[in-house]
Amino acid sequence: MTPPTKRVTIKDVARQAGVSTATVSYVLNDSVPLSEETRQRVLATVRELDYHPSAVARRLQGKRTDTLGFVLPSRERPVSDPFLLELLAGIADEATQQDCDLLLSTCPQGCTELDVYKRLVKSRRVDGLLLVDTRQHDERLTYLLREDFPFVAFGRSQGSQNFPYVDVDGEEGVAIGMRHLLELGHRRIAFIGLPSPLVFAGHRLSGYRRALARADFALDSSLVVEGDLTQQGGYLAAQRLLSLSPCPTAIFAGSDLMALGALRAAQERGLVVGRDVSIIGFDDIPLASQAHPPLTTIRQPVYDIGRQVCHMLIALLRGESLADRRVILKPTLVVRESTGMAQPLRTPEGRWC
Numbered sequence: 001m002t003p004p005t006k007r008v009t010i011k012d013v014a015r016q017a018g019v020s021t022a023t024v025s026y027v028l029n030d031s032v033p034l035s036e037e038t039r040q041r042v043l044a045t046v047r048e049l050d051y052h053p054s055a056v057a058r059r060l061q062g063k064r065t066d067t068l069g070f071v072l073p074s075r076e077r078p079v080s081d082p083f084l085l086e087l088l089a090g091i092a093d094e095a096t097q098q099d100c101d102l103l104l105s106t107c108p109q110g111c112t113e114l115d116v117y118k119r120l121v122k123s124r125r126v127d128g129l130l131l132v133d134t135r136q137h138d139e140r141l142t143y144l145l146r147e148d149f150p151f152v153a154f155g156r157s158q159g160s161q162n163f164p165y166v167d168v169d170g171e172e173g174v175a176i177g178m179r180h181l182l183e184l185g186h187r188r189i190a191f192i193g194l195p196s197p198l199v200f201a202g203h204r205l206s207g208y209r210r211a212l213a214r215a216d217f218a219l220d221s222s223l224v225v226e227g228d229l230t231q232q233g234g235y236l237a238a239q240r241l242l243s244l245s246p247c248p249t250a251i252f253a254g255s256d257l258m259a260l261g262a263l264r265a266a267q268e269r270g271l272v273v274g275r276d277v278s279i280i281g282f283d284d285i286p287l288a289s290q291a292h293p294p295l296t297t298i299r300q301p302v303y304d305i306g307r308q309v310c311h312m313l314i315a316l317l318r319g320e321s322l323a324d325r326r327v328i329l330k331p332t333l334v335v336r337e338s339t340g341m342a343q344p345l346r347t348p349e350g351r352w353c
Helices: 012-017 021-029 036-049 056-060 084-096 113-123 141-147 170-183 201-216 232-240 258-269 285-289 304-319
Strands: 067-069 101-105 128-132 152-153 165-169 189-193 224-226 250-253 277-285 296-299 325-327 332-334
Touching: 012 021, 012 036, 021 036, 021 084, 067 113, 067 304, 084 101, 084 128, 084 258, 084 285, 084 304, 101 113, 113 128, 113 141, 128 141, 128 304, 152 304, 165 170, 165 304, 170 189, 170 250, 170 277, 170 296, 170 332, 189 201, 189 232, 189 258, 189 296, 224 232, 232 250, 232 258, 250 258, 258 277, 258 285
Parallel strands: 067 101, 067 128, 128 152, 152 165, 165 325, 189 224, 189 250, 250 277, 277 296
Antiparallel strands: 296 332
């Protein structure tokens, strides 16, 4: 049996570099001015011995742990959501490239999401936090700003809170998709919205309303329902919309998962998606291009956003200034086979109106 490899310690580095352990610590933490020759000798020894300072020791000293935190949202979005998985992939890849670790936390039963944030902040297990799905009256933002704890969010706030974020112009994205449907001749367009506590839910609903107003169409409240960011939620919402008389000729879902649920609801009624009814989503998750038929959607670069928010947080932690603390990205339309020219209106029973 091969004996375990002996862990290199700060004493090993000091002995080989011919300096004290305090000098090694000063170099690694950049806390005391030293000669360039000494600094380079210590760093070369660190690389040669492949020395990694103990995160626990550094935490006890009040130093950085080179660990970023991400608390999986527990309210509106399931952990298995492809959107969330793609975002995490971008965050993790950027963290690895920047020599940082990523700590994922969940909200256990009997514990609130805010409790998890408080535990991470007070224990100093992470240097900073990454947030997603900002909400109206978001207690996470309020707490982190009050504690002056570093964080970057994917999403804006409704108020005047000042924090760094990356977001996608959801209002413009929905307006682009609506313009596509209107150009195909659709006039009775339904909208499956997102959970109203989410800030971006309001932006996307505003895009729907704005597009109708610009086309000089009145808003029909019966064509607007709220979903829950799941495929099942989109399915149930579409069932309700397709039961209207006359049926909508197109459905705009506020997320791809809900759009996929709407696609299933339409097919169960014998409708050919892309011919009898058009369906469009938002996000362009990998499943969108693999659906039957492939889903027309509004693309936001989720993986790239994950990398960007992570890069911004690490820059803040390293004392670097951000060129832009508030980044708003423009989404793009991806046209596939789930949208087509509008057909005459039909009743839920299939009769032409």
